[in-house]
Amino acid sequence: MSMSKDQYLALYRQMLEIRRTEEALAKSHQAGLIHGACHTYVGEEAIATGVCAHLMHKDAVFSTHRGHGHALAKGVPPRELVAELFGRATGVSRGRGGSMHLFSPEVGMMGTSGIVGPCILQATGAGYSSKLLNNGTVGVAFFGDGASNNGAFHEGLNLAAIWDLPVIFVCENNMYATEVAFSYATRNTEVAERAQTYGMAACAVDGNDVLAVYQAAEEAVSRARAGKGPTLIEGKTYRTRAHAEGMRDAGYRTAEEVEVWKKRDPISNYRDKLLQMGAASEADFEQIEADVKALVDEAVEFAKNSPYPDPATASQYIYSQ
Ligand SMILES: Cc1ncc(C[n+]2csc(CCOP(=O)(O)OP(=O)(O)O)c2C)c(N)n1
Numbered sequence: 001m002s003m004s005k006d007q008y009l010a011l012y013r014q015m016l017e018i019r020r021t022e023e024a025l026a027k028s029h030q031a032g033l034i035h036g037a038c039h040t041y042v043g044e045e046a047i048a049t050g051v052c053a054h055l056m057h058k059d060a061v062f063s064t065h066r067g068h069g070h071a072l073a074k075g076v077p078p079r080e081l082v083a084e085l086f087g088r089a090t091g092v093s094r095g096r097g098g099s100m101h102l103f104s105p106e107v108g109m110m111g112t113s114g115i116v117g118p119c120i121l122q123a124t125g126a127g128y129s130s131k132l133l134n135n136g137t138v139g140v141a142f143f144g145d146g147a148s149n150n151g152a153f154h155e156g157l158n159l160a161a162i163w164d165l166p167v168i169f170v171c172e173n174n175m176y177a178t179e180v181a182f183s184y185a186t187r188n189t190e191v192a193e194r195a196q197t198y199g200m201a202a203c204a205v206d207g208n209d210v211l212a213v214y215q216a217a218e219e220a221v222s223r224a225r226a227g228k229g230p231t232l233i234e235g236k237t238y239r240t241r242a243h244a245e246g247m248r249d250a251g252y253r254t255a256e257e258v259e260v261w262k263k264r265d266p267i268s269n270y271r272d273k274l275l276q277m278g279a280a281s282e283a284d285f286e287q288i289e290a291d292v293k294a295l296v297d298e299a300v301e302f303a304k305n306s307p308y309p310d311p312a313t314a315s316q317y318i319y320s321q
Pocket residue numbers: 065066114115116117143144145146147148174176177178243
């Protein structure tokens with residue numbers, strides 16, 4: 001795969017932006033600034049980055065409880081994400097939603113959700129809408145291995161397949177659903193193999209290799225835009241922090257296993273690869289590190305200094321039919 005230096009570095013920058021934002025959020029959670037749950041995406045950044053690099057704002061992304069990385073990669077600015085988790089009026093959902101209700105239709109971020117599974121159906125619906133309107137957009141669902149055992153997975157993939165809908169189903173297989181090992185919850189842990197049942201294209205990739213994800217997503221997105229139907233991408237990955245901030249992280253996986261995966265870090269390994277290829281220099285990475293630090297520091301300051309929503313506006317943005 002041949003890419004320009006700018007393209008290579010854009011992927012690096014995006015992954016680092018997600019990592020540094022998540023680290024700032026974890027710290028903020030410990031400091032009591034975040035009310036509600038905070039599931040970080042640390043270790044899985046290559047998947048959102050590699051997929052969203054091919055999407056336009058008019059493409060629709062539907063996400064999960066672990067959705068900060070998807071929101072950032074789809075174009076939500078860090079300051080609006082952090083402010084939302086702090087419950088401030090300047091947040092992406094005006095401080096009314098928090099981590100699991102991140103909505104930004106302007107950039108095609110159609111929502112994170114605390115309910116495991118429905119994003120698969122919502123993305124299928126977006127694909128159906130695209131087909132009816134014939135507007136060339138794609139729907140994308142990001143979800144975990146746990147969600148692949150939810151009925152929504154069967155319904156969504158089956159419907160998308162029979163109607164050749166432009167949908168990309170991205171399973172982030174991090175081997176655990178909360179504290180339940182995927183190998184305990186299912187006989188066949190190869191999620192990509194399930195696509196055969198539905199008659200749809202699929203591939204399993206190293207989800208910690210941003211270039212592998214980027215390439216798989218490129219094929220899937222062009223297939224979808226060409227009217228050739230959906231694709232299931234399984235990215236094999238790992239979350240290196242606890243399921244959610246403040247939760248224990250022992251008893252269901254070993255410290256050794258976590259250490260092995262920390263060494264497979266998608267960001268530092270990609271950095272080493274670009275250096276080896278001569279595609280970028282130490283100075284490039286230092287510059288990006290400084291830029292991202294400034295961006296995230298500013299985001300946290302912005303969020304801290306933002307007001308909470310005015311209680312008098314509690315019924316705003318509430319609709320009934
Ligand atoms: C329908 C539904 N069932 C159960 C839960 C409780 N729950 C929250 S997160 C989670 C684990 C999901 O695992 P997975 O889909 O693999 O995503 P991961 O957390 O590993 O990213 C569960 C079962 C829920 N939120 N919604």
